[in-house]
Amino acid sequence: MKFVIDNWYLILVALASGGMLVWPLLKGAGAGTLTxxxxxxxxxxxxxxxxxxxxxxxxxxxxxxxxxxxxxxxxxxxxxxxxxxxxxxxxxxxxxxxxxxxxxxxxxxxxxxxxxxxxxxxxxxxxxxxxxxxx
The missing domain is CATH 3.40.250.10 (Rhodanese-like domain)
Structure with a gap:
């Protein structure tokens, strides 16, 4: 738990970057992906x-x-x-x-x-x- 408290910003960056990687997949899920x-x-x-x-x-x-x-x-x-x-x-x-x-x-x-x-x-x-x- 001490690691999480001391490195909260690293966890935040990891979650944000993961979200940015997943966003295009979610965005394209409802629409056609054929350009x-x-x-x-x-x-x-x-x-x-x-x-x-x-x-x-x-x-x-x-x-x-x-x-x-x-x-x-x-x-x-x-x-x-x-x-x-x-x-x-x-x-x-x-x-x-x-x-x-x-x-x-x-x-x-x-x-x-x-x-x-x-x-x-x-x-x-x-x-x-x-x-x-x-x-």
Missing amino acids: PALAVQLINREKAVVIDVCETEEFAAGHVNGAKNVPLGQLEERLPTLVKNKALPLVLVCASGARAQRAVAMAKKLGYENAQAMAGGLKAWREASLPVEKA
């Missing part, structure tokens, strides 16, 4: 399929190059016919990333274990100065 740069690597190296779960009007206004539009409400019925190979990585995108997170859960339920949501959605894609198509 636009990692998504590009998946697309180029592993032939990932990009699925945009925005509504048709949003998709027409702008989307990731080569993305296929499957609105979230139609995902369960259209995904199995669109992507037959369940081993392929799926990159799910929406405007901000929230719908894509829900889409990941739906895709995994259908057997697509390599499904990931792009953190920040199309907004993050644009901020990374990556190309956007308009329909």
Whole structure:
């Protein structure tokens, strides 16, 4: 106990540094952790399929190059016919990333274990100065 009293500041520093190491993990737990740069690597190296779960009007206004539009409400019925190979990585995108997170859960339920949501959605894609198509 004397050690704790005499070295309280060391214990405080150890707890603070541990907290700083754990914080990014906790912060990223609720959101997608796939950055636009990692998504590009998946697309180029592993032939990932990009699925945009925005509504048709949003998709027409702008989307990731080569993305296929499957609105979230139609995902369960259209995904199995669109992507037959369940081993392929799926990159799910929406405007901000929230719908894509829900889409990941739906895709995994259908057997697509390599499904990931792009953190920040199309907004993050644009901020990374990556190309956007308009329909």
